[in-house]
Amino acid sequence: xxxxxxxxxxxxxxxxxxxxxxxxxxxxxxxxxxxxxxxxxxxxxxxxxxxxxxxxxxxxxxxxxxxxxxxxxxxxxxxxxxxxxxxxxxxxxxxxxxxxxxxxxxxxxxxxxxxxxxxxxxxxxxxxxxxxxxxxxxxxxxxxxxxxxxxxxxxxxxxxxxxxxxxxxxxxxxxxxxxxxxxxxxxxxxxxxxxxxxxxxxxxxxxxxxxxxxxxxxxxxxxxxxxxxxxxxxxxxxxxxxxxxxxxxxxxxxxxxxxxxxxxxxxxxxxxxxxxxxxxxxxxxxxxxxxxxxxxxxxxxxxxxxxxxxxxxxxxxxxxxxxxxxxxxxxxxxxxxxxxxxxxxxxxxxxxxxxxxxxxxxxxxxxxxxxxxxxxxxxxxxxxxxxxxxxxxxxxxxxxxxxxxxxxxxxxxxxxxxxxxxxxxxxxxxxxxxxxxxxxxxxxxxxxxxxxxxxxxxxxxxxxxxxxxxxxxxxxxxxxxxxxxxxxxxxxxxxxxxxxxxxxxxxxxxxxxxxxxxxxxxxxxxxxxxxxx
Amino acid sequence: xxxxxxxxxxxxxxxxxxxxxxxxxxxxxxxxxxxxxxxxxxxxxxxxxxxxxxxxxxxxxxxxxxxxxxxxxxxxxxxxxxxxxxxxxxxxxxxx
Numbered sequence: 001x002x003x004x005x006x007x008x009x010x011x012x013x014x015x016x017x018x019x020x021x022x023x024x025x026x027x028x029x030x031x032x033x034x035x036x037x038x039x040x041x042x043x044x045x046x047x048x049x050x051x052x053x054x055x056x057x058x059x060x061x062x063x064x065x066x067x068x069x070x071x072x073x074x075x076x077x078x079x080x081x082x083x084x085x086x087x088x089x090x091x092x093x094x095x096x097x098x099x100x101x102x103x104x105x106x107x108x109x110x111x112x113x114x115x116x117x118x119x120x121x122x123x124x125x126x127x128x129x130x131x132x133x134x135x136x137x138x139x140x141x142x143x144x145x146x147x148x149x150x151x152x153x154x155x156x157x158x159x160x161x162x163x164x165x166x167x168x169x170x171x172x173x174x175x176x177x178x179x180x181x182x183x184x185x186x187x188x189x190x191x192x193x194x195x196x197x198x199x200x201x202x203x204x205x206x207x208x209x210x211x212x213x214x215x216x217x218x219x220x221x222x223x224x225x226x227x228x229x230x231x232x233x234x235x236x237x238x239x240x241x242x243x244x245x246x247x248x249x250x251x252x253x254x255x256x257x258x259x260x261x262x263x264x265x266x267x268x269x270x271x272x273x274x275x276x277x278x279x280x281x282x283x284x285x286x287x288x289x290x291x292x293x294x295x296x297x298x299x300x301x302x303x304x305x306x307x308x309x310x311x312x313x314x315x316x317x318x319x320x321x322x323x324x325x326x327x328x329x330x331x332x333x334x335x336x337x338x339x340x341x342x343x344x345x346x347x348x349x350x351x352x353x354x355x356x357x358x359x360x361x362x363x364x365x366x367x368x369x370x371x372x373x374x375x376x377x378x379x380x381x382x383x384x385x386x387x388x389x390x391x392x393x394x395x396x397x398x399x400x401x402x403x404x405x406x407x408x409x410x411x412x413x414x415x416x417x418x419x420x421x422x423x424x425x426x427x428x429x430x431x432x433x434x435x436x437x438x439x440x441x442x443x444x445x446x447x448x449x450x451x452x453x454x455x456x457x458x459x460x461x462x463x464x465x466x467x468x469x470x471x472x473x474x475x476x477x478x479x480x481x482x483x484x485x486x487x488x489x490x491x492x493x494x495x496x497x498x499x500x501x502x503x504x505x506x507x508x509x510x511x512x513x514x515x516x517x518x519x520x521x522x523x524x525x526x527x528x529x530x531x532x533x
Numbered sequence: 534x535x536x537x538x539x540x541x542x543x544x545x546x547x548x549x550x551x552x553x554x555x556x557x558x559x560x561x562x563x564x565x566x567x568x569x570x571x572x573x574x575x576x577x578x579x580x581x582x583x584x585x586x587x588x589x590x591x592x593x594x595x596x597x598x599x600x601x602x603x604x605x606x607x608x609x610x611x612x613x614x615x616x617x618x619x620x621x622x623x624x625x626x627x628x629x
Contacts, residue, residue, distance in 0.1 A: 078568055088561040092553060092599060100610060102621050111624070199575075209577040225576065227569060251561045275607035277600075284560065291564050295571035362625075371626040501617060505549050 002152040002326050008335025015190065015339035016167060019346055022186050023171025023179030030175035034366075034378040037176030038104060038358040039272045044181065046278035046285070049269035052181050053286025055188035055347035056265055057084065058195075058293065061144040062344070066294060067320035070301035071311070074224030076238055081294040082250055084262070087287035089254025091280045093505055094426055098257060099270050099279040100502045105130070106258060106267050107363040110433070112501075113425060115494040118433025125440070127363035130264055134356030135389050138165065138349060139396025145345050146397065148322070152338070161397045164342060168349040169390045173383050177272065177358075180350040187343035188289075194340030195293055197333075199300035202324035206303035215306040224302060245466035249419060255505070256423030261415065265351050268358065300324055357385035416469045417443025417476045427506025429495060435484030442479040446472050496520065539601045543609030546602050553602070559595040563588050 004012075030037050040048075069077035103109035107126040111119045142161040149160030171179035206212050216222045223229045231238045253259035257267070266283055273279035304320040311317040325337040361382045366373055373381070421439035424431040450472055455462045463471060489495075492514055498504075499511045500520050515521045538545075538552060566588035573581025 075572060078572060082564075082568060085561055085564045088564045089557050092556045092560065096606075102614070102617055108625075112621075203575065209575065213576065227572065254561075276610055277603040277607040280599075280603060288564065288567060291568045292571050295568050296575070298572050299575040367625060503547050503549075505553075 002334060002338070003331075004335060004338075005331045007332040008338070011332075011335035012339050012342070015336075016342060019183050019187060019343065020167060020171050023183040023350070024174045026175040026178035026182050030178040031379055033375040034361065034382065035375075036178060037379045037382045038354065038362065039268065040177045040181055042272060043274045044272050044278065044282075046273060046281040048181050048185055049273050049279075049282035050286040050289070051188035052184035052347070052351070053087075053266060053269055053283060054289040054293070055184040055191060055344065056351040057262060057286075057290055057348075058188075058191055058344040059141045059144070059348035060148060060341060060345045061141060063297060063321040064144065064318045066297045067301050067304075067322075068314060068318040070298045071305055071317040071320055072314075073238060074221075074229060074305075075227045075298055075302060076229050078227060078294060078298045079243055079246055081298075082246065082291070083260065084287045084290045084294075085247075085250040086253040086260045086262075087266070087283050089251060090263075090266075091254075091284035091287075093255050094257050095266075095270050095279050095283050096276055097426060097502050097504050098267060099273065099276045101498070102271065102501075103267075104271065104362045105359055106264055107359060108367075109257065109267075110436075113490075113498055114433035114436070115491040116433070118437060122433055122437060123363055123367070125437075127359045130359040131356050131364070131385075131389070133261070133264075134352040134359070135392040136396055138352045138356075138389060138393030139398075139400055141345065141348050141352075142393055143397040143400045148341070151319075152326070158394075158398060162394055164345055165349050165390060165393060168346045169353060169386065172350050172353045173386055176379070176382060177268070177354050180354050181272065183350060184347045187347040190343045191340050191347070192289065192293070194337055194343075195296055198321070198325045198329065198337060199296040201328055202300040202321075203303045205324070205328040206306050212303050212306045216302075219309055221305075221309065224305065239464075239466075242464070242466045245469060249415075249469065253419060253423070256419070256426050258422040259415075259419050265355055268351075268355055297321060353386050353389055356389045357382050360385035360388075417447055417472045419469075420473055420477065421480055426504060429499075429504075429506075429508045429511045430484065430489050432484055432487055432490050434487040435480045438483040439476055439480040442476050443472070446475050450475070537598050541602050541605035543605060546606035546609065550602070552598050556595055556599045559591055559598070563591045563595060566591065 029041070032041070035041055066081055069080040071077075073080070098106075098109065101109050101112050103112055105127070107123045107130065110122040110126060113119075114122060142165045143157060145164050146155075146157035146160035149155045149163075150157050171183055175182075203209065203212070207215070213222070213225060216224055229238065230236075230240050230243065233240045249259075257263060269282055269286070270279045273282050301320050304324055308317075308320075322341075326334060329337055361378055365381050365385075366378060370377070418439050421431070421436050425436050450460070450463070450468055454460045492511070495511045496515045496518065499508060499515050512521065538550070566584050570581055570585030570588050574585050575581070
């Protein structure tokens, strides 16, 4: 239980009021149009979406997860958190392509890249899945806050879940994405400052870097300071092949759209940036901050390990970073620390409320029910969708204990089997909607087989996760590649239009040549070449 | 870095070029070194500071390589954007 003095409560109340007022102030901008309610009018300078990328991906459960892997694996555990590196290439590849498409959402992009019934099926599926996923993330993150409040104040879990999500909904309902982005900026600054403060405080509390290193050496744990302490090529808990697989998934995934679950909130930030350049820099720098944040956390957790090296319970050592803050910060700063926790919590909740509502409004309501709806009507539908997502998240949050395990499994399979198709849809003109659809369907079946059914019947051994990834990728390709070639390519008019607008990277020669033949593309270099001939 | 193009026309910037491919290589390296450099610097290890410095130098190099191109293609695209957005709304309303 935390001991809050008057000054702690003061900080907490002031920050919560500031966060809500900061969002609500943009009410007038948010209600102007659907473009304002979901994309802030597509006019933001790079540093605003960058702060939002950072703030959104720092949730209440993030330090719990990072503490867990670092306490368990030492500094090498930092590579478990390196998946955000997909933005390194994405910022200059898929971000540019997606920004040029101007699609509100990834679901809408499917109907710009593909055509016909397949494209509509993909749009409907991705929109529905995203509404569900955002509600699920809201419940997941919300109940993490409930548990934290239970630990700190002894409140029943539902109070923390409902109280903070509802406070956040005030400004999301009022100002939409304008509220999200402006509050995210403020929350990002608070959160980053406190992460730096608490992490350095933790290192100091452990006696400083020298003392930490001496302590680890004295207990035979100095390998924890080595970020490349591999357990072998394929054996042990940290093999080289796992590391290489992670690097491939993270880095090469940046060429695709949807290779990471984080792509979907990023896609909204990309479209809200005022230019392609702003979009690129926002994604790159927001993720760079995440990389820095993870390193700060990592060393703080190693400091914690040097103080408490014998904790066996996962649930206990996962709270390491929170314990540093609540046990070592002086009175007055604890409230500041908790205000920062509320800040990272609200930034994640606000994003997923608005993002889920954007899929419900743009892709489901407008596209399939009321195509000619006015902006005013669509803003109101956005608000109603936000409210439904909020209420749904309470239900998810309260039943989360039972469903978490299989939903984490569902997230993993979503990522593994569609990783390559999500790249192919961007870089290869011939890959069509039926190929992409079949990869989703195949993935659902194959993942159950590879992860649970076949090992259960001893047909194959239980595979480590990196082997599951490669195995499912090959098996999936045996289905979606033939499907692609057995079905016609997308309508050439649609492909040409998409190409001229988005200028995708990769194997697009037939489409580019067709666009040139129609006189839609003119390159100075080519004109010169033709002139020379 | 005279082999890096600094003046771009809109048409040239629209094509993927060696500046993009170089950025694809440098950018993940910057992230990788940043992750290592920050962590090891916090432990006050001298090579942590070196790694961090290298990551920052590479970051500057990357921006010098890609920024002129990004500026050129952004400026050109923003001119066309209004027309594209109108087209997008027509598709959304099933008018096209």
